[in-house]
Amino acid sequence: MRKVKFGINISLDGYCDHTAMSPSEELLDYFTGTMDDVDLVFFGRVMYELMFPYWADVAKDQSGTPAENRFAERFTAIDKIVVSKTFENARKDTHIVRENPVAELLKLKQQPGKSITVDSVSMLPEMIAADVIDEFNLVVHPVVVGHGRPLLVAGSLQQKLNLKLVDTIPFKSGHVALHYMRM
Incomplete structure (x- = not known):
């Protein structure tokens, strides 16, 4: 059975607004390494559109820093699923799921392969309720943004989810990577 890992960047005040945060070279190397397995x-549609075509263009043109180029190459080489009822313009390596993303993810989890990374705040409560996520990887950015989408909306979980901290990685830039597993 494949592992399902939820990963997200988050500000000190709990928001997941990727446009308000910027990763360091060291952090980009960390993200590249997390994709080895x-x-x-x-993806949810919003995150997919934030990531593409930007990273695909960086990979193609090699227009970023060395760390950005490495990340872009690795990231764009991975197959993708985007969940949306209306989205039409997916890349050729992207499959669109129109309905019941949790059932699709549960089915994919049973298939052979490496880990699956989930990068969608909007689907998080539903995926936690379905017990589909095995690991949580949060990267806390040293910034207070004061706006954006919170990791979880108040009242969105039916019950508390207990996690076990298995790794903490502090970076020179002030970012901290937190790796949790379900108990």
Whole structure:
């Protein structure tokens, strides 16, 4: 059975607004390394459109820093699923799921392969309720943004989810990577 890992960048005040944060070279190398055991990324439409075509262009043109180029190459090589009822313009390596993303993810989890990374705040409560996520990887950015989407909306979980901290990685830039597993 494949592992499903939820990963997200978050500000000190709990928001997941990627446009308000910027990763350091060291952090980009960390993200690149986390994809070594991943062969599928499961996106919501908003996050997918934030990531593409930007990273695909960086990979193609090699227009970023060395760390950005390495990340872009690795990230764009992984198969993708985007969940949307209306989205039409997916890349050729991206499959669109129109309905019941949790059932699709549960089915994919049973198939052979490497880990699956979920990168969608909007689907998080539903995926936690379905007990589909095995690991949580949060990267806390040293910034207070004061706006954006919170990791979880108040009242969105039916019950408390207990996790076990298995790794903490502090970076020179002030970022901190937190790796949790379900208990």
